[in-house]
Amino acid sequence: MDHIFQYSLRTLLSFVALLLLTRLLGKKQLSQMTFFTYITGIALGNIAGEIVLNKEIKAAAGITAMALWAFLTILIEQLALKSPLVRVLFDGEPAIVIKKGKIQPKAMALSKLNMDDLSMLLRDKNVFSVREVDYGILEPNGKLSVLKKQEEEAPTKRDLKLPIQKRLYLPTELIVDGKIVKRNLKELQLNREWLEDQIKSFGVQSVDEVFFAELQSDGSLYLDKKSDQTSS
Incomplete structure (x- = not known):
């Protein structure tokens, strides 16, 4: 039981430390991953794994190593923002x-x-x-x-001299699997009553009947009913 408790505690500590440090490193780890950030992610994961499995490594020492690695990564990224030479050295160039x-x-x-x-x-x-x-x-x-x-190249609307309609909204999910995405509805300054009126125009009486609904850029609604999903 002591071993199980010890491994569980080390796993929890490693998980929390890894979660906090990756959040601290920022979204670049996912959206703009370079070779350097890729290696950084692997290294942090390996250190976290060693903390969990290797009892000879003290949890405090392992977490300190993870924190230091993350700090060095952040330092390099800050230097890269200010120095093109450092940016090319660590991120490479096109x-x-x-x-x-x-x-x-x-x-x-x-x-x-x-x-x-x-x-x-x-x-x-x-x-x-x-x-x-x-x-x-x-x-x-x-x-x-x-x-x-x-x-x-494909011709653009300007090339074809077609009328250009101004976008009212960014296409946004409003209903996913019968659940209203309240955060999106609030950001768009819309309410549930408006949404329910919109879906009734599709012959739908309840949000529960909707599999997916998305607000289009022109203000119209794209809707996919659950009955359409089951029939397909």
Whole structure:
């Protein structure tokens, strides 16, 4: 029982420490992950695992190590904000792998990128031929930014001289699986009565009957009923 209690306590402490430190490090760990932030995340996870499983490591010492690692990461990121040299050193810099429609073998070799990798990254951008690409830039986070040749670009409303309607809202979830997302409704300065009136126009009498509802940019409502889900 003592062993179970000890492991449970160490697990709880490691979990709380890891949660707090990753929150402290910020959203960049997920949304703008570079090689450096990727390694940082792995290292923190490994330290947390060692605290739980290795009884020779004191919990206080392990958590101190995690805190120090997180502090150093934050310090490096602050330096990177002020120094382009530090930013390039730790995050890397973009590499132009396609330039004016021509593949750049040297840039690809320096980026450890082969043609299979490049083709996969292009397909991820819905580009199935290098012929369509004017510039391809490999970003520090490993993603490919693509600028198509002008003749391959889709026409915009401005090109077609179509009327442009101003967006009233950002498309936002209002109902998910029969539950009203109250926080979104409040941010949009709308109320439940308005929402219920809207769904009645779809022939729905209760929010419970709705699987998903989303407010569109023009103020209209997209609605998917639960009965449609079961029938499909």
